[in-house]
Amino acid sequence: MSQIKTDPEMESQLKIGFIGAGNMAYGIAKGILSGDVLPANMKVSAPSSRNLGRFQELGIAVTHSNPELVCSSDVVFVAVKPHLVPLVLNEVSQHITQRHIIVSVAAGVTLATLEDLLPFNSAVLRLMPNLPCLVQEGALLFSRGSHAKPEDGALLRSLLHRCGLVEEGPEAWIDIHTGLSGSGVAFVYLFAEALAEGAVKMGMPSALAHSIASQTVLGAGRLLRDSGKHPSQLRSEVCTPGGTTIYGLHTLEQGGVRAATMSAVESATERARELGQKSAGVGCKK
């Protein structure tokens, strides 16, 4: 972990802008607001007003002009759909200066592509969040571009730390993170649904089963994160000899759940890599 200190006062003076007003932008904005940044220092731009309401409720200024947003921001989050990234960056590129830090949240858009679309020497970082950023329990991995300094990474980490777990890594890990944690959230939802259905099969009403299933996942997750123990250790601790859990686990093992889960992360990661290569081909040069 980087030991570079960031200055909270400086941070509170920073202007943060979001191009795109979708769920990711919203979740990240909320997380940043729980820190030292004031709503007055934040702005979001989107072509339509559809998604801007919830930002306004937080006290964040809104605009329909991407260039205006860039000019009034120091840190710019590019939070549009991947296929819109080249369009947006072409639009604002001339307004990017040395003071700017550009953070792309677009899945599959590589640092090379981003740097090609922006002025030379631009400080670019690539961030892969996940859905639970919405409730400040995200898992976020970022990677620095060729001209983003360690201090830029430390600044981003500091801005985002209330969004959840924030880690830095080489760009190669971002696709893996996508498979593990971006898509991983959906794998957990699938598992939760199946848990509930098992309970319904055994006679519990559906609503109650779902509510208990989600709390089970949440509770187990909290324990896993906060105990610092290896998951296999925690699993063993739940299994009393000859008890219910070991019987259930045996059935899971017979179903090959572990291998299937490993394969799921693998498939999602490989798809992320594929998409990354595709979008690199699509990204148009100036």
Added chain:
Amino acid sequence: MSVGFIGAGQLAHALVRGFTAAGVIATQRITASSPDTDLPTVMGLRKLGVNLTTSNKETVSKSDVLFLAVKPHIIPFVLDEIGPDIEDRHLIVSCAAGVTISSIEKKLQQYRPSPKVMRCMTNTPVVVREGATVYATGTHAEVEDGKLLEQLMASVGYCTEVEEDLIDAVTGLSGSGPAYAFTAVDALADGGVKMGLPRRLAVRLGAQALMGAARMLLDSEQHPGQLKDNVCSPGGATIHALHVMESGGFRSLLINAVEASCIRTRELQFLADQEKISPAAIKKTTLDKVLQQPGVAAAGVGVRSGGISLFSSNSPRTKKN
């Protein structure tokens, strides 16, 4: 202290080799009996300096600690034969899978009010002093008897006391365990040979890998899952291999195996507890030789026409004079 073995097969041989290597008892103080003197294990025991005899009664008279090292379905015959000769000093240790302490005590109580019985489940690596042994203590055995047995068995590996109802599970896990390991090493070696290694080297390396891993685990506070992680570098060879294993249901296979062994043990016990067993289940030669022993009457071993009663208390007693 003298030790006797009723039965001179794999188990007796392995235990004697282990005890001798550990130096915990001199071979002259060990007696073993078997009706079949041609067994390779019998010859092995003779070479070690053990007193060999075809008479179970002789083994009993020469021993303080008496191991019943015969197959489970032979136990009732043996008990009927030696029952009259058991003295207060004797500690009977049954190693037969699935045979309960209460069934043995019930048999012996026809001859003696308070027979000291213990039940143990060990495994073949006692031969290299890396055995895994558990024992349960019978109604009339004292704490000191347990300590004595534990001392003996701890000299050839790990030994601990358990409640008797866990012994079937132990059978499934560590009783059969070495067979799982041999199969694993054989297959690992096949993998090595497939990828170009000479067989001998492959077997050696496979066995060493398992042994080393087991040693690491036994010496570590860490969960095996954690130790596994420590071996798997990101994107490396090992994690790829592990994925293949998981896809094959490796874990569930092992769980199934332990379960199958345990369940079969219970089945065998159930069969034994049933009052009848077909004479075809007993090797004719063994039965004949037992019946040829001096002082053993057919009635005494509960042989009846049309079937052999195992733990029936209706068999006529042969009182010792």
